[in-house]
Amino acid sequence: MKYDDSDYEQVTGSDFHNFLIEKGISLNCPACENDNVAIMADAADGPVQTIFMTINSPPRLAGREVPFMSLTCRNCGFVRHFQAGNVLDWLKEESRNG
Ligand SMILES: [Zn+2]
Incomplete structure (x- = not known):
């Protein structure tokens, strides 16, 4: 599924939090194990x-931009990125299921 900027703008912090919980993502920081993380x-x-x-190589993909939504650790600053398309696919599926 292809998305554009207006699709990404509709995802709230709460939506992304629900995505992380439903996917079984540990909210504890993988680097320092602190639980003080922020969307x-x-x-x-x-x-x-x-x-x-922005992708630099291979050349056939150079210049293509890949969108991510992120989670950061307030203790050590470690950042985890999740492909925005996965979040939007999940939201779409959720709204279809009720
Ligand atoms: Zn950390």
Whole structure:
């Protein structure tokens, strides 16, 4: 499924939190094991920050941007990125199921 900026803007901090819980992601930091982690979003009911990383190689993909939604550790600063498409696919599936 292909998404655009307006799709990403509709994902809230709460949506992303629910995605992490439903996927069984440990909220404890994998680097320092602290449980003081934060979703990178304006607010629980505000939009998640979408971070784009640019592919450099292989050349056929160079310049393509891949969107991520992220979780950061308030203790050590370790950041985990999740592909935004997976979050949106999950949200779409959730809304279909009720
Ligand atoms: Zn940490």
